Amino acid sequence: xxxxxxxxxxxxxxxxxxxxxxxxxxxxxxxxxxxxxxxxxxxxxxxxxxxxxxxxxxxxxxxxxxxxxxxxxxxxxxxxxxxxxxxxxxxxxxxxxxxxxxxxxxxxxxxxxxxxxxxxxxxxxxxxxxxxxxxxxxxxxxxxxxxxxxxxxxxxxxxxxxxxxxxxxxxxxxxxxxxxxxxxxxxxxxxxxxxxxxxxxxxxxxxxxxxxxxxxxxxxxxxxxxxxxxxxxxxxxxxxxxxxxxxxxxxxxxxxxxxxxxxxxxx
Numbered sequence: 001x002x003x004x005x006x007x008x009x010x011x012x013x014x015x016x017x018x019x020x021x022x023x024x025x026x027x028x029x030x031x032x033x034x035x036x037x038x039x040x041x042x043x044x045x046x047x048x049x050x051x052x053x054x055x056x057x058x059x060x061x062x063x064x065x066x067x068x069x070x071x072x073x074x075x076x077x078x079x080x081x082x083x084x085x086x087x088x089x090x091x092x093x094x095x096x097x098x099x100x101x102x103x104x105x106x107x108x109x110x111x112x113x114x115x116x117x118x119x120x121x122x123x124x125x126x127x128x129x130x131x132x133x134x135x136x137x138x139x140x141x142x143x144x145x146x147x148x149x150x151x152x153x154x155x156x157x158x159x160x161x162x163x164x165x166x167x168x169x170x171x172x173x174x175x176x177x178x179x180x181x182x183x184x185x186x187x188x189x190x191x192x193x194x195x196x197x198x199x200x201x202x203x204x205x206x207x208x209x210x211x212x213x214x215x216x217x218x219x220x221x222x223x224x225x226x227x228x229x230x231x232x233x234x235x236x237x238x239x240x241x242x243x244x245x246x247x248x249x250x251x252x253x254x255x256x257x258x259x260x261x262x263x264x265x266x267x
Contacts, residue, residue: 015222020047063255086153094170147199
């Protein structure tokens with residue numbers, strides 16, 4: 001019996017699974033945006049770490065408000081503006097990325113609205129971490145107790161939605177210095193700085209176990225079919241224009257100048 005036949009028999013929708021290892025986050029985001037806008041299939045993308053460190057901002061993020069731009073420029077850290085909302089993160093080889101791209105009717109009871117999608121994803125990961133730690137969905141974050149280890153972002157179109165998460169399996173403390181404390185922060189953060197607010201997932205669950213458990217739990221909602229990345233990359237893009245992009249050095253320099261002027265005014 002084929003996977004498609006099995007899915008029809010069980011009444012589960014199909015989901016294509018793409019497993020990556022060390023793919024740069026810009027490449028991953030380009031792939032996600034393409035699949036959201038040009039495919040009619042359900043997709044799960046799991047990327048086990050990004051080989052190239054980068055800062056990723058939400059679609060409306062402003063570098064002057066979110067980053068220590070002078071340090072970012074000095075250290076030549078790439079800054080990406082993604083196509084989804086959400087906050088700002090710095091990612092590297094210690095980050096595990098899990099993305100779900102679904103048709104609006106793929107999961108019974110899940111409506112194409114942010115709160116509905118987040119509620120379902122929180123239940124999914126509650127099963128992944130069951131018996132491991134005090135896992136919770138707090139506001140829009142995945143936390144152990146009151147410390148964040150998973151940041152989420154979403155985008156919803158007419159017929160589809162995407163929910164992607166950056167899981168901090170590990171992180172470099174020095175990298176957190178690139179991020180300013182945002183003006184809009186979760187209430188439970190209580191003005192804590194980055195190192196007090198976040199935690200490492202590696203202290204709670206082995207990396208490979210997390211990935212395998214995530215796939216296992218997704219299989220309770222979908223009939224999962226592994227797909228080769230090369231097969232996706234060679235498919236037609238159908239007039240697709242991606243919006244996810246690297247910010248230019250000029251944009252960052254202008255943000256740095258704006259930041260410096262603001263400090264001067266407030267001094």
